[in-house]
Structures are given as structure tokens and as C-alpha cells.
Amino acid sequence: DTAVSQTPKYLVTQMGNDKSIKCEQNLGHDTMYWYKQDSKKFLKIMFSYNNKELIINETVPNRFSPKSPDKAHLNLHINSLELGDSAVYFCASSHLPSGTVNEQFFGPGTRLTVL
Amino acid sequence: GDSVTQMEGPVTLSEEAFLTINCTYTATGYPSLFWYVQYPGEGLQLLLKATKADDKGSNKGFEATYRKETTSFHLEKGSVQVSDSAVYFCAPRSRRGYNKLIFGAGTRLAVHP
Numbered sequence: 001d002t003a004v005s006q007t008p009k010y011l012v013t014q015m016g017n018d019k020s021i022k023c024e025q026n027l028g029h030d031t032m033y034w035y036k037q038d039s040k041k042f043l044k045i046m047f048s049y050n051n052k053e054l055i056i057n058e059t060v061p062n063r064f065s066p067k068s069p070d071k072a073h074l075n076l077h078i079n080s081l082e083l084g085d086s087a088v089y090f091c092a093s094s095h096l097p098s099g100t101v102n103e104q105f106f107g108p109g110t111r112l113t114v115l
Numbered sequence: 116g117d118s119v120t121q122m123e124g125p126v127t128l129s130e131e132a133f134l135t136i137n138c139t140y141t142a143t144g145y146p147s148l149f150w151y152v153q154y155p156g157e158g159l160q161l162l163l164k165a166t167k168a169d170d171k172g173s174n175k176g177f178e179a180t181y182r183k184e185t186t187s188f189h190l191e192k193g194s195v196q197v198s199d200s201a202v203y204f205c206a207p208r209s210r211r212g213y214n215k216l217i218f219g220a221g222t223r224l225a226v227h228p
Binding site: 109 | 151153156159161204213214215216218221223
């Protein structure tokens with residue numbers, strides 16, 4: 001009955017490879033997010049989808065491509081991995097605010113290590 | 116652009132000590148303010164929030180008051196426990212845009228017995 005789940009939890013890969021991280025939420029939320037947390041714990045939003053539509057797209061290399069097949073899933077595909085992509089990636093979900101304050105619920109994170 | 120500044124960690128305290136973690140922000144409009152906590156090896160969890168000036172958010176003995184005049188949202192706890200050891204993130208959310216939270220590097224708290 002996990003609210004926001006991510007797979008895999010750990011991912012170790014070589015430079016130049018392509019990899020995907022999957023995220024699923026069972027909270028009935030309509031909005032999902034991807035965040036990147038670097039080694040110094042700095043956390044920054046990358047993307048957000050609302051009802052399968054991209055609504056936040058920060059300055060992220062176009063090697064990163066989010067895909068939302070439905071409201072409950074948001075996957076992150078990364079092409080041509082680089083050393084600097086090593087980080088912990090967090091998925092989150094919420095209702096889209098409409099005059100109220102909506103909490104974001106975070107997944108446990110995926111630790112990506114690029115060798 | 117919107118930003119948040121937190122005191123640098125780590126903050127190291129003995130059990131039952133008083134905790135303050137400072138947070139100041141810049142944001143367009145009149146943001147909602149959040150504190151999230153990240154326990155070791157886990158994702159972030161909402162700790163408390165405040166949506167308007169002078170609101171006080173509180174949870175698990177932690178408190179923070181929305182100070183519009185100083186654009187601050189300092190986190191306090193009167194008596195910390197070892198189980199409070201975690202990274203704490205202050206995050207404003209602008210009323211413009213799509214529920215976009217602005218995080219920084221957080222502040223690591225280490226509480227010793």
C-alpha cells in the first residue's frame with residue numbers, strides 16, 4: 001500500500017548508457033514531479049506533469065525525457081548518461097492546487113551512480 | 116527568481132537541547148511556506164506548513180511562524196530527540212505557477228544522546 005513508489009531503488013551504470021526510472025502513485029493525484037538531489041543534498045525540480053500534460057520543465061538537458069502514460073505513472077528516461085547525472089532522483093505527486101495548499105508526497109528515491 | 120536560504124549544517128545538538136533552523140526566502144507574490152524533513156535513506160515528508168502572514172505551523176513538537184515582514188520561516192523545537200536527526204528543508208511555494216516548491220540544500224541535524 002505504498003503511496004509513491006519508484007523502481008529501481010539503486011541503479012549503477014556506465015557512461016553513455018540509456019536508463020529509465022519508473023514512478024507510480026496510488027493516491028489518486030493528478031500531478032506528478034521529478035526532482036534531482038545532488039551529493040550536497042541540494043534538491044531541484046526537473047519536471048511536472050498534470051493529467052499527462054507537461055506543466056513544469058526546468059532547465060534540464062534534453063537527454064532527460066519524462067513520459068506519463070497515465071495520471072498514476074511518470075517515468076524518467078535518460079539518454080547518454082554522464083558522470084554528472086549521478087544523484088538521487090525523487091518522484092512526488094499531489095493534487096494541483098486550486099486555491100488550497102496541496103502537499104507533495106515523495107517517493108523513496110532512486111540512487112543513480114554513473115561510472 | 117524565487118529562492119530560499121537556510122543555515123548551513125550540520126547542526127549538532129545534544130538530546131533535549133533547543134533547536135532553531137533559520138530560513139529566509141524570496142518569492143514572487145505571497146507564497147505558502149513549508150518545512151519538509153528527510154530521514155536517512157528516505158524521501159521527503161511534509162513536517163509543517165503555513166499559508167499566510169503570522170500563521171504558525173506545528174507538528175511533532177516543531178513550530179514555525181510565517182513572518183512576512185522579515186520573509187522568514189524559522190523552524191524551532193524546544194527539546195530535540197535522537198530520532199529527529201535528519202535533513203530539514205524549507206520550501207516556499209509561489210502562488211503563481213503549478214505548485215512549484217523551491218528547495219535549497221537543506222540543513223542536516225545530528226542529535227546525540
